[in-house]
Amino acid sequence: MVNDQSHFVETAQRLNRIRLARALAILSPLKRDLLRLIPLLFHFHRVGYPGYNGPLTPSGIFNYQASESEYSACSTLGLVPPNLHLVNHPAIEGIYSMGSMASFGQNPKSDVDLWLVHDRLLSPNECRLLEEKSALISQWFEQYGLEVNIYLVHPEQFIKSSDSDEEFQTSIGLEHSGSAQHWLLLEEFYRSQICLAGKTVAWWPDAKRSEELLFLGDVSQIPASEYFGASLWQLYKGLNKPHKALLKVLLLEAYASQYPNTCLVSGKVWQRTMEGDFSAENDAYFLLYESIESYLLAQDDLRRLDIVRRCFYLKCGLRLSEKNQAKDWRYHKLSMLVENWKWSNSLLQTLDHCEDWHCGQLQWFNEQLNELMLGSYQTLLQFASTQKLSKSLKLSELGLLTRKLHTYFSSDIQQIISLNRLWSDSVCEADLTIIYSKNSQEYCLYRCKPAPRNFIGQRAVYRSKSKAKLMAWACLNGVANDATAWYEFSEGKRKSSSLSKASKRLVTFFEHADLRVSKMDFCQPWRYKKLVFLLNFNHDPTGLWQGQEIMVDYMNANIFSLGREQKNMLESIDIICLNSWGEWHCHHYEGEFGLLDALCFITAGIRRGAGDIAIEVISCSTKLKSQFERTVGNLMQRAIRLSLQVSSSATLVYPLKVSGIEYGLFFNSKGMVYQNLNDTKGLFQQLTKKKLLELPRPDLGNEPFSKVPEVIQDFAARGAIQYFLRQNEQELDVFILNESNELDHYQQSGIDIDELVSKVSHHHAFEEFKASQQRFNLPQFFRLIRVDGRLRALPFGISVDEVDFEF
DSSP: HHHHHHHHHHHHHHHHHHHHHHHHHSSSHHHHHHHHHHHHHOOOOOOSSSTTTTSSSSOOOOOOOOOHHHHHHHTTTTTTOOOOOOSSSSEEEEEEEEEEEEEEEETOOOOOOEEEEEEETOHHHHHHHHHHHHHHHHHHHHHOOOOEEEEEEOHHHHHTTTTTOOOOOOOOOOOOOTSSOOOHHHHHHHHHHEEEEEEEEOOOOTTOBTTTEEOOOSSSOOOOOOHOOOOOOHHTTTTTTTHHHHHHHHHHHHHHHHSSSOOOOOOOHHHHTTTTTTTTSHHHHHHHHHHHHHHHTTOOHHHHHHHHHHHHHHHOOOOOTTTTTOOOTTHHHHHHHHHHTTTTTTHHHHHTTTTGGGGGHHHHHHHHHHHHHHHHHHHHHHHTTTTTOOOOOOOOHHHHHHHHHHHHHHOTEEEEOOOOOTTOOOOOEEEEEEEEEEETEEEEESSSOOGGGGGGOOSSEEOOOOOOHHHHHHHHTTSTTTEEEEEESSSSEEHHHHHHHHHHHHHHHHHOOOOOBBBHHTTSSOOOEEEEEEESSSSHHHHHHHSSSHHHHHHHOOTTTTTTTTTTTOEEEEEEEEEESEEEEEEESSSHHHHHHHHHHHHHHEEEEETEEEEEEEEOOHHHHHHHHHHHHHHHHHHHHHHHOOOTTEEEEEEETTTEEEEEEEEETEEEEEEEOOOOOOHHHHHHSOOOOEEEEOTTTOOOOGGHHHHHHHHTTTTTOEEEEESSSEEEEEEEOOTTTOOOEEEESSSHHHHHHHHHHHHIIGGGGGOSSOOOOOEEEEEEEEEEEEEEEEETTTOOTTTOBBO
């Protein structure tokens, strides 16, 4: 048995040396030196070295000795070579890379993910100092163009966290999966890890603990309950790198299809290594692809397999169609694969020039990736639905992940989905043409001038029922810029100057948009951050108006009720809005009540925005441009002020004349409604004198909001399911608002808040999914508690330290 163990160690170390050599071979000379310096910087903690953050930071790596190449790297980077010294009690058991490094998946743009496994006896403060040092070292690497992500790992993090009260997990973030995946994360580490310094990882089957080895846990039996959280995490990662995430989520689907006798990639790598196979075929990323290929061929699913092959090829970063492509250790194997796939030379060249893809190609590829990822997620959801949610999956992190995914995979047709540029450096177009299709009753966007011959073989790059949404999509995603010329096919072909002017204004507005979203933002109801109003974009009655604009200003005339005919010159209004969840929406209103309906729609989100809302008004009218922008801008600012001034006990009324009829705009704590004032003469007379009137809040009778805490009224948001929970001595008070703000209230005994949240989350994650199109619209949970005598709603499961973290 001892001989077997030593043979396993020698075999693992040999594979490690080969992987490290492959990693270095792919890197540039400078990045090789940077990689070599990583262990040295953590072993020697000294003033003048990158990452030094004071004398108390723990240092030293188990059995580490700097090599000549590492001393040489110090000289190259201008660091004084360290003096030899022994560390009696090293703080770090080892530093390991994981992921695509030294695999088929490593390309020139790949980042480096490192696990720093620290001594189990380090205090929380010492771990904090090590995290600070890691962040400083990552910043230092950035100036050389190398992205290094360093994660601190407790040596018992995987063994204990699933069945122990000890908490080792890092909170979920942009690069860390938190509690979303556990054993599946360790399996990925085992199959891809490279030891840069420290203990050899004992990752073979039936490995045991040893003082000389690092054993993090046994992955042979991954629980089915973990697949749900892991698939959510991969979808989340897919928002930035969908081609990479698709491979990961399809591997999960292949794993699930074999459950409980799953053949893990880490097991395949070890088996081939023990057979003496150190070739390019015994590579973690290649075996990942091979596992997916076998699964899809067994299903005869050639369509998905074709997209998977493209993703794998693009992830490798080799360009086989280019003669000067360096022929590294992967080249010949990848060439054989492409030959077996029978790809045409044109497809190969298209993939090799992915940086030059235009928005139409990107849109098509994004659609394919999203469709495949959602299909895999649904398969994994059905697989996991018979299980309980993983014990290690924090419900607060489940809520964050699903809310973030809902902002991207929403079925809301008003939402403007961002275009993932993937590898394209620029997607800007010189000419864009809008054509209205009477057959499909939608607007289509083309990348050309409106000459008929230009449309031969062209496919619309975007389609929408809303013309404003189509333009907003182009401006938001960089398809249009200041120099883009817009054209419209309507009755005849013409260059539309109003389209081009509106586009320029939108481009500027989008460029200054703050798209950062914090964890706290996702745990609270959405609110407006930016609002753009496009006036008369679809229909413009001012072109037929015979009046003089200067007289409108001179007489201070009302453009919503103009002239003897008292005509409303605002025929259509489009609202483009950014909310605090990072979602862009476009809403269209037209006709006599368009302006009033638009005001009703936005007031609820305005009230929650607390006045911190950027507003832009863009008039697309032939005439009265300045009058429209000034009048509507002032009206919206007034609506914001009134929305913030109202209370639960009072209603503010403001008069507005539209098409010859005087309407009262009634603002209260729920929003705004409008009413014809001609029948209420007393109120009308007071309004004509004061222009604003405060009324006592009328008796609400059986209206449900009259019997709920006021804080719930402030948090109510359409489109979100919200649970407000108040723990009393004997029972739990439960208030529920659904997506339409319909209220339900009940009291439940014999259950605490954590248990209720778990049950409701499981129901919405698995059972409700089958009946709903809102795939990721899981409820938000709030605790109702008194703070300084005032009832407040606090998001469930988020600590004070995390509220501003970007997510």
